[in-house]
Amino acid sequence: MTEPGYVAFLRHGAYHQRSGTPSARQPFPLTEQGQVQARAGAGDVAQMIRDHDLRLAPVLHCSRQLRAWQTAEQILSGLREHGYTLDRIEQTSALAERGMGSAANLTTEEIETVLRDDPRHGPPPKGWKSDSDYRLPLEDAESLMDAGLRVARHLQETVQPGLLTIHVGHGASFRHACHHLGLLHRAEIAKLSMFHARPLLLCHNGHGSWRHLAGKWKVRSPKEDPID
Helix, strand or coil, X not given: CCCCEEEEEEECCCXXXXXXXXXXXXXXXXXXXXXXXXXHHHHXXXXXXXXXXXXXXXXXXXXXXXXHHXXXXXXXXXXXXXXXXXXXXXXXXXXXXXXXXXXXXXXXXHHXXXXXXXXXXCCCCCCHHHCCCCCXXXXXXXXXHHHHHHHHHHHHHXXXXXXXXXXXXXXXXXXXXXXXXXXXXXXXXXXXXXXXXXXXXXXXXXXXXXXXXXXXXXXXXXXCCCCC
């Protein structure tokens, strides 16, 4: 591919997250605030299209989590109201947040108890939730870096020359994907987050390299718990 291709990606809107549970593949819907954020996100994407004179790819990609699909639905309908054509939403496991394996949707305390009580493992290290390389020693679990590589590969496989492809997914896996794409240094990953349903725009130059064109990362406060 020699002609530049473009990618916009958005973190889902705010949702009914189970308290004390690592934010991963929880099956809960957007809150009312999350719905508002998603509708506003459509306007932000429309503005990016105008600002950069972009043409839309016909498929909008999202993860299989309900909050991401609902956000994608709002983006699709909002862009149509702005006069842009999108054929459909395509759900994919490639855009999922980090997989917790057999510990999916357990609380942090429950996960740590499971590992402590398992004679094969012992307790996880301090700060394990935000450790980019730590993978729970449980079946089908991923590290954050694993999830980021999966998402990066999806972005690389779906970018199209001359078109803007939109993806709706999850903050941590998108941040780690950007590290794999050469857009974030490793030390930057933990310092940044993503605003709910606010797009970031990337350009693939057609020769394998990426650059950040528009949209702002959210800068974490020093005491903020990086759960996304």
